[in-house]
Amino acid sequence: MPQVKTVLRGVRPYGEDPVDIVVAAGVIAEIAAAGSAAGRVIEASGLIALPGFVDIHTHLREPGREDAETVETGSRAAALGGFTAVFAMANTSPVADTAGVVEQVWHLGKATGLVDVFPVGAVTVGLGGEQLAELGAMATSAAQVRMFSDDGKCVHDAAIMRRALEYVKAFDGVIAQHAQEPRLTVDAQMNEGVLSGQLGLTGWPGVAEESIIARDVLLAEHVDSRLHVCHVSTAGSVEVIKWAKSRGIKVTAEVTPHHLLLTEDLVASYDPVYKVNPPLRTSADVTALRAALAAGTIDAIATDHAPHPHEDKDCEWAAAAFGMLGLQTAFSIAVLTMINSGLLDWRALADRMSVRPARIGRAHGHGHELKVGAPANICVVDPGASWVVEPATFASKSRNSPYSGMTLPGKVIHVLKAGKPTVEGGDLAC
Amino acid sequence: MRHLLSAGDLDVDSACLILDTAAQLASVTDRTVKKFPTLRGRTVVNLFFEDSTRTRISFEIAAKRLSADVINFAAKGSSVSKGESLKDTALTLEAVGADAVVIRHGSSGAPHRLATAGWIQGSVINAGDGTHEHPTQALLDAFTIRHHLRDGTGDLAGVRVAIVGDILHSRVARSNVLLLRTLGAYVTVVAPPTLLPYGVSQWPCAVSYDLDEVLPHVDAVMMLRVQSERMHAAYFPSVNEYSRRYGLDVRRMGLLPPHAIVLHPGPMNRGMEISADVADGERAVMVEQVANGVSIRMAVLYLLLGGMADDGKKEI
Numbered sequence: 001m002p003q004v005k006t007v008l009r010g011v012r013p014y015g016e017d018p019v020d021i022v023v024a025a026g027v028i029a030e031i032a033a034a035g036s037a038a039g040r041v042i043e044a045s046g047l048i049a050l051p052g053f054v055d056i057h058t059h060l061r062e063p064g065r066e067d068a069e070t071v072e073t074g075s076r077a078a079a080l081g082g083f084t085a086v087f088a089m090a091n092t093s094p095v096a097d098t099a100g101v102v103e104q105v106w107h108l109g110k111a112t113g114l115v116d117v118f119p120v121g122a123v124t125v126g127l128g129g130e131q132l133a134e135l136g137a138m139a140t141s142a143a144q145v146r147m148f149s150d151d152g153k154c155v156h157d158a159a160i161m162r163r164a165l166e167y168v169k170a171f172d173g174v175i176a177q178h179a180q181e182p183r184l185t186v187d188a189q190m191n192e193g194v195l196s197g198q199l200g201l202t203g204w205p206g207v208a209e210e211s212i213i214a215r216d217v218l219l220a221e222h223v224d225s226r227l228h229v230c231h232v233s234t235a236g237s238v239e240v241i242k243w244a245k246s247r248g249i250k251v252t253a254e255v256t257p258h259h260l261l262l263t264e265d266l267v268a269s270y271d272p273v274y275k276v277n278p279p280l281r282t283s284a285d286v287t288a289l290r291a292a293l294a295a296g297t298i299d300a301i302a303t304d305h306a307p308h309p310h311e312d313k314d315c316e317w318a319a320a321a322f323g324m325l326g327l328q329t330a331f332s333i334a335v336l337t338m339i340n341s342g343l344l345d346w347r348a349l350a351d352r353m354s355v356r357p358a359r360i361g362r363a364h365g366h367g368h369e370l371k372v373g374a375p376a377n378i379c380v381v382d383p384g385a386s387w388v389v390e391p392a393t394f395a396s397k398s399r400n401s402p403y404s405g406m407t408l409p410g411k412v413i414h415v416l417k418a419g420k421p422t423v424e425g426g427d428l429a430c
Numbered sequence: 431m432r433h434l435l436s437a438g439d440l441d442v443d444s445a446c447l448i449l450d451t452a453a454q455l456a457s458v459t460d461r462t463v464k465k466f467p468t469l470r471g472r473t474v475v476n477l478f479f480e481d482s483t484r485t486r487i488s489f490e491i492a493a494k495r496l497s498a499d500v501i502n503f504a505a506k507g508s509s510v511s512k513g514e515s516l517k518d519t520a521l522t523l524e525a526v527g528a529d530a531v532v533i534r535h536g537s538s539g540a541p542h543r544l545a546t547a548g549w550i551q552g553s554v555i556n557a558g559d560g561t562h563e564h565p566t567q568a569l570l571d572a573f574t575i576r577h578h579l580r581d582g583t584g585d586l587a588g589v590r591v592a593i594v595g596d597i598l599h600s601r602v603a604r605s606n607v608l609l610l611r612t613l614g615a616y617v618t619v620v621a622p623p624t625l626l627p628y629g630v631s632q633w634p635c636a637v638s639y640d641l642d643e644v645l646p647h648v649d650a651v652m653m654l655r656v657q658s659e660r661m662h663a664a665y666f667p668s669v670n671e672y673s674r675r676y677g678l679d680v681r682r683m684g685l686l687p688p689h690a691i692v693l694h695p696g697p698m699n700r701g702m703e704i705s706a707d708v709a710d711g712e713r714a715v716m717v718e719q720v721a722n723g724v725s726i727r728m729a730v731l732y733l734l735l736g737g738m739a740d741d742g743k744k745e746i
Contacts (some may be wrong), residue, residue: 002556189538197627200538200562200604244458269546313549316516318537318560 005029005039006419011049011380013256013370015346021049023376026419031372042424044380047413048346051354051368052084052377056147056176056361057230057254057302058327060086060117062108063101065095069397071108071117076395077305077327079114079422082412084377085358085366086115086321086327090122091152097122097133099141106143114422118363121145123164123175125134127153132164139171146362149176151230152277154212154298156182161216165225172227174252174360177216178277179237184208189318191264191279199268201317204279206234213237217244217251229253231304235288242297252360254302255289257322257333262286262402272313272320273402293352294343300357303330307398325401328394331381332401335410339383346383354379365418376419387413395428433545433554434730437565437605442585442612449573452722453582454478454669455495468736469498475528476502477519477646478557479535484696484720485557489532490660492727498735501528514539520549528552530735538562553734561599567695568605570726572613574651574719578691587614592644593635594620594676595654595703598627598665602695603654607635620644622676624665641676645685651695653678653703669702679705691715 020037060074102405109117123248192203218226308322358367538560
């Protein structure tokens with residue numbers, strides 16, 4: 001049987017000179033002069049090729065909240081957003097705290113096949129913060145879990161956190177912490193500042209995040225283990241992480257697209273589409289987060305894609321759920337905040353959206369340099385295109401996007417996963 | 431103006447218009463026949479997600495004196511406690527043709543949401559939302575202060591007011607700080623630092639932790655209710671300590687200038703933030719506040735539903 005070759009015709013890797021990328025048997029077989037290669041041609045002239053994006057923080061809601069999202073709909077949204085791998089957080093129902101649940105999610109991802117779905121295992125049983133879940137069983141399951149997180153809840157007990165950090169060293173795991181000191185954030189609704197006082201909404205002070213990060217980096221140093229900090233949201237957190245990295249502590253961090261763009265001022269509308277945890281912060285925080293991502297102090301963009309059914313947002317603020325959609329807008333927000341501002345070039349963007357997140361999550365097969373022999377997980381984008389966000393057209397089951405109606409720059413055009421097109425011409429290929 | 435959501439939405443002209451309208455309505459209410467035909471055929475719904483008999487009754491009497499049809503909708507259990515959602519309640523009220531919805535809700539911003547989410551067409555009046563605002567309370571307080579200290583006319587330029595107590599959780603304090611400043615008064619909020627909101631230094635008022643220092647320099651002092659439950663969340667060590675440091679008793683009354691008045695939005699914790707003899711003393715104006723509340727709410731209903739054109743200038 002003749003080998004099928006797919007050719008990305010005239011594409012510019014990392015925005016550099018145009019070439020033909022020839023893909024065969026799931027890997028990049030050849031990088032040839034533009035217009036020279038033969039095979040099944042996907043026209044890509046003028047477009048930019050990047051390694052497929054890796055999102056180490058999504059909520060796919062399955063099992064348990066299939067009304068909000070499923071692994072299948074979340075995978076579709078991810079593929080359309082340029083991702084070839086996503087990590088699915090453990091706060092499902094039942095919680096992903098056993099080998100059985102993580103294998104279920106892993107199998108659902110395989111069955112859909114649009115992106116590689118890496119289940120995140122819970123750190124503690126039922127996210128209860130008291131007893132370690134069977135981390136080893138999840139690590140050795142078919143899902144090969146390497147990232148563990150109680151995301152949505154903080155592992156607030158210092159002794160439990162220490163044990164978790166130590167324990168996962170046995171299988172090269174990482175603890176991804178949702179840094180939120182619970183006693184400082186009882187009933188918290190928004191960033192604590194002048195505005196929260198005026199709006200009468202209980203404040204979520206930055207120190208509740210920063211104090212946990214400070215404790216955890218010291219614990220990670222003490223036990224020489226890997227810590228990952230989820231959704232960093234304040235300038236103060238950046239300072240702590242920078243200090244920790246300067247000491248050689250094995251800490252990595254992510255920032256969400258919405259924390260790179262949106263600020264707390266939006267909360268004055270009391271529209272729950274802006275309700276998110278951690279909350280939207282100030283413009284000074286946004287500036288610090290962008291600079292930290294540019295400098296590499298923050299390693300990755302991760303969406304914290306958090307679908308919620310309409311009724312959980314179409315209500316008064318306090319009754320609404322926390323969270324925002326992110327998968328289908330992440331790339332455009334990255335272009336808007338990091339590329340168009342000149343803070344990152346395309347190679348550096350690939351580093352923050354693919355290379356480093358893949359490394360943090362040990363997502364083997366992802367985050368590779370676009371070169372001959374590398375797995376053909378490739379995202380092809382149009383940097384010059386713009387589009388209007390219409391949540392009703394999203395592949396996600398939910399509609400809670402804070403960008404509704406905005407015109408955003410940059411569009412995902414084609415995506416190859418293991419050499420197979422998942423997105424072509426901006427639409428799902430299968 | 432279609433809604434009354436925040437005292438901050440009122441400029442000095444519209445605030446004075448409400449106060450003046452209330453004054454005119456009050457003078458007529460003293461007559462034997464207390465009813466106006468103004469809002470005949472209009473429907474006012476009192477939508478109360480929190481128990482507040484006094485505020486509900488005040489709005490109910492106000493609407494009835496204007497001949498409106500009044501529906502009391504005690505929506506026990508908001509969507510937070512998985513009762514009927516605010517949206518479904520609103521859609522019901524819209525379907526039955528409410529012209530105005532007076533809403534009391536435990537969640538800050540609920541009236542704002544009701545007014546802006548597109549669920550209803552009618553006017554929304556905030557009768558207290560969470561720890562956010564209570565604009566008609568501020569209006570009736572301003573009305574009462576104006577009556578005693580400014581002969582019942584004009585603004586409150588130069589009047590000095592202390593607001594004392596749980597500023598952090600008080601919607602009354604937020605609305606009063608905004609409205610009194612708009613009217614030209616100088617406000618000082620007084621509380622232990624734990625009961626002041628983060629960022630209070632940027633509010634349009636002065637801040638003090640020392641009640642004794644403030645009292646000699648004010649014309650009116652407004653005592654706020656302090657929930658003793660706050661003690662369990664470590665906002666202060668004990669009821670006794672709070673009362674000693676921030677309670678208004680006879681000794682502290684002696685620090686006030688002789689003309690100064692004492693307000694309280696009620697209900698009072700006698701012996702906690704205010705001693706019984708101060709509460710019953712001749713400089714306490716709490717009973718007047720209640721009566722003025724009816725006039726203010728009549729004025730607000732009248733202006734929103736009938737009288738106030740978009741330029742805010744229509745006369746009675």
